[in-house]
Amino acid sequence: MGALSIRNVKKSYGDTHILKGIDLEIDKGQFLILVGPSGCGKSTLLNMIAGLDDISSGEIAIADRVVNKLSPKDRDIAMVFQSYALYPNMSVKKNIAFGLEIRKVPKAEQEEIIARVAKTLQIEHLLDRKPSQLSGGQRQRVAMGRALARNPTLFLFDEPLSNLDAKLRVEMRTEIKLLHQRLGTTIVYVTHDQIEAMTLGDRIAVMKDGEVKQFGSPQEIYDTPANLYVAGFIGSPAMNFIPVQLGEEGGHAVVVLDNGSTPQSVRLGPISEAQRAFVGKQVILGVRPEQLTDPESAHSDRTNLQSLQATVAITEPTGPDTLVTVTLNGVKTVARCHPRAAGHPGQAVTLVLDPTKALLFDPASEKRLA
Amino acid sequence: MTAASQGAPGFSLSRFADTILPKLVIAPTVLACLIGFYAFIGWTAWLSFTESRLLPRYEWAGFVQYIELFGNDRWWTAMQNLAVFGGLFIFFGLLIGLVMAVLLDQKIRGEGAIRTIYLYPMALSFIVTGTAWKWILNPGLGVEKLLHDWGFTGVVFDWIINPDFAIYTVVIAGIWQSSGFVMALFLAGLRGVDDSIIKAAQMDGASLPTIYTRIIIPSLRPVFLSAFMILAHIAVKSFDLVMALTGGGPGFATDLPSIFMYQHGFTRGQLGLGAASAMMMLFTVAAVVMPFLYSELRRERRG
Numbered sequence: 001m002g003a004l005s006i007r008n009v010k011k012s013y014g015d016t017h018i019l020k021g022i023d024l025e026i027d028k029g030q031f032l033i034l035v036g037p038s039g040c041g042k043s044t045l046l047n048m049i050a051g052l053d054d055i056s057s058g059e060i061a062i063a064d065r066v067v068n069k070l071s072p073k074d075r076d077i078a079m080v081f082q083s084y085a086l087y088p089n090m091s092v093k094k095n096i097a098f099g100l101e102i103r104k105v106p107k108a109e110q111e112e113i114i115a116r117v118a119k120t121l122q123i124e125h126l127l128d129r130k131p132s133q134l135s136g137g138q139r140q141r142v143a144m145g146r147a148l149a150r151n152p153t154l155f156l157f158d159e160p161l162s163n164l165d166a167k168l169r170v171e172m173r174t175e176i177k178l179l180h181q182r183l184g185t186t187i188v189y190v191t192h193d194q195i196e197a198m199t200l201g202d203r204i205a206v207m208k209d210g211e212v213k214q215f216g217s218p219q220e221i222y223d224t225p226a227n228l229y230v231a232g233f234i235g236s237p238a239m240n241f242i243p244v245q246l247g248e249e250g251g252h253a254v255v256v257l258d259n260g261s262t263p264q265s266v267r268l269g270p271i272s273e274a275q276r277a278f279v280g281k282q283v284i285l286g287v288r289p290e291q292l293t294d295p296e297s298a299h300s301d302r303t304n305l306q307s308l309q310a311t312v313a314i315t316e317p318t319g320p321d322t323l324v325t326v327t328l329n330g331v332k333t334v335a336r337c338h339p340r341a342a343g344h345p346g347q348a349v350t351l352v353l354d355p356t357k358a359l360l361f362d363p364a365s366e367k368r369l370a
Numbered sequence: 371m372t373a374a375s376q377g378a379p380g381f382s383l384s385r386f387a388d389t390i391l392p393k394l395v396i397a398p399t400v401l402a403c404l405i406g407f408y409a410f411i412g413w414t415a416w417l418s419f420t421e422s423r424l425l426p427r428y429e430w431a432g433f434v435q436y437i438e439l440f441g442n443d444r445w446w447t448a449m450q451n452l453a454v455f456g457g458l459f460i461f462f463g464l465l466i467g468l469v470m471a472v473l474l475d476q477k478i479r480g481e482g483a484i485r486t487i488y489l490y491p492m493a494l495s496f497i498v499t500g501t502a503w504k505w506i507l508n509p510g511l512g513v514e515k516l517l518h519d520w521g522f523t524g525v526v527f528d529w530i531i532n533p534d535f536a537i538y539t540v541v542i543a544g545i546w547q548s549s550g551f552v553m554a555l556f557l558a559g560l561r562g563v564d565d566s567i568i569k570a571a572q573m574d575g576a577s578l579p580t581i582y583t584r585i586i587i588p589s590l591r592p593v594f595l596s597a598f599m600i601l602a603h604i605a606v607k608s609f610d611l612v613m614a615l616t617g618g619g620p621g622f623a624t625d626l627p628s629i630f631m632y633q634h635g636f637t638r639g640q641l642g643l644g645a646a647s648a649m650m651m652l653f654t655v656a657a658v659v660m661p662f663l664y665s666e667l668r669r670e671r672r673g
């Protein structure tokens with residue numbers, strides 16, 4: 001059943017609490033992403049899964065076996081490190097063979113495994129080189145090869161791509177995804193890059209300050225973020241947060257957006273119980289840039305799209321789209337428009353908003369009003 | 371408008387600062403080097419081919435001094451002592467320094483204090499070390515007397531006055547003084563090893579001793595080389611330590627080439643012979659250091 005279960009795991013150094021009760025559970029073959037800003041405890045959690053750090057309290061089980069007391073080598077896991085951590089004095093081949101040798105795998109079998117791994121990762125021609133004679137991407141492959149050779153039940157990756165240049169990172173990302181699909185192993189993958197998180201993961205845990213802010217599938221996290229933090233962290237360009245006063249009209253939530261000269265009433269989706277409690281109060285409207293666009297680019301099949309007027313402040317062409325910044329209720333708001341409809345600074349434009357995708361947050365608790 | 375176009379075609383300040391100033395600054399050092407090292411090496415070499423006695427003479431005399439040197443028992447004792455002293459001093463200096471560094475690397479408490487204590491001997495001059503150890507090893511004053519006072523009257527520890535063992539006392543004192551420094555070198559090397567390499571090896575299932583012997587220590591190759599070079603040159607130029615500890619005695623049992631050279635060149639009025647022995651020392655050092663430098667440089671170029 002559960003390939004990895006983390007139950008109320010805490011970590012503290014003296015009085016500083018690094019992890020404050022983490023609960024996560026994934027099934028065999030799933031790709032779990034731990035994502036969050038620097039210092040939030042991702043590596044600490046990963047090291048605890050690996051057995052490199054001890055667990056202050058709580059329980060970690062790998063393949064339904066509690067491993068709290070097991071040493072790293074008995075946990076049947078392999079890890080790929082951010083700095084690759086290749087043994088500098090050994091050739092690529094020796095690097096891959098080292099773990100097998102320690103585990104007393106027969107020589108002939110070792111050769112077989114090395115050949116298979118080298119073929120999978122296309123590093124056959126590098127086997128006799130020392131790590132210092134490899135490029136970053138090649139080192140990355142060797143580090144993965146070393147993990148693959150052991151054929152463990154669980155793979156751990158700690159920001160494996162963060163030392164690569166942008167282009168290579170995209171390539172390796174695809175490759176890791178392919179590898180996962182082919183081998184079907186369970187992977188825990190740490191990153192602070194939300195694009196990596198979205199593209200690779202089956203399950204994403206968004207962490208901050210030693211807590212999991214939300215745990216779910218990439219689409220869940222993208223469409224229904226649990227709180228302001230997750231909403232702002234995932235997605236690029238980031239979600240717009242506009243302070244509004246919530247009203248109700250015929251069973252729908254209504255907000256007023258002021259472009260500086262005219263207040264415009266915008267009708268959102270059917271109001272929920274949680275939202276109704278905030279009628280008449282200040283809430284935060286969350287709108288992703290792609291849900292605020294020019295009328296032509298808007299999906300024409302969507303009914304009751306809400307249109308509003310605004311004045312262009314800045315335009316930023318990205319190629320396929322142009323990001324148009326306008327001011328609504330006094331805050332800079334980004335809309336993703338077709339380059340042709342983007343206008344130019346100072347010009348008035350009409351934007352349409354998809355009311356079904358708009359989210360409302362409680363400014364005090366920062367939670368989404370579901 | 372650039373400085374060059376302002377000053378052209380005459381004097382230009384930026385050109386002066388770029389090209390002439392660095393040379394000017396370096397010049398005294400280069401000059402001092404040329405005269406201090408190479409001119410005197412040349413002069414010594416020349417003297418070794420003359421019949422100089424108390425004062426330098428410059429008439430060519432061929433290899434007479436070298437022939438005399440190679441027929442001299444005392445010279446061969448000195449060379450033999452250098453081999454024993456150098457070999458043991460370097461080997462145990464490296465070993466003890468490495469072991470201490472590995473032990474200190476285990477994140478123990480009070481590391482800073484221990485490191486300082488180990489390093490202190492390096493702050494002493496070899497004269498002080500020699501004198502202190504002379505007392506410690508003196509049978510009537512030091513360790514032997516202490517053990518006798520404690521009731522172990524059968525113990526004999528008279529190496530310092532025993533011609534067959536005296537050279538080992540020099541080894542002990544030398545190691546005492548230098549191993550702390552070697553430890554500091556190795557410790558810096560160990561601290562430079564990426565933490566995640568150790569973690570990776572742990573995950574691969576290696577035990578701590580295996581991690582050290584198979585991965586960390588082999589990757590300290592450059593540190594070994596530096597430590598070896600430093601110890602080797604301390605060994606070859608060792609002079610003050612022996613002078614303070616044993617004065618070359620008993621007899622000339624602890625003579626080293628440097629002492630031989632000093633005594634013949636400056637106190638016995640045999641300048642030519644002293645010069646010849648100095649040249650032999652130079653070749654000894656070169657013979658040890660050159661292959662290392664060569665292989666290291668070649669590795670770098672290939673790597």
Ligand SMILES: Nc1ncnc2c1ncn2[C@@H]1O[C@H](COP(=O)(O)OP(=O)(O)OP(=O)(O)O)[C@@H](O)[C@H]1O
Binds near residue numbers: 038040042045192
């Ligand atoms: N030995 C330690 N003693 C005290 N605090 C520590 C120790 N190790 C880590 N921490 C703290 O734990 C927190 C989490 O560290 P961790 O390395 O897990 O962060 P991270 O999420 O991996 O960050 P990054 O993205 O920068 O790698 C940090 O605030 C760090 O200062």
Ligand SMILES: [Mg+2]
Binds near residue numbers: 042043044
């Ligand atoms: Mg980290």
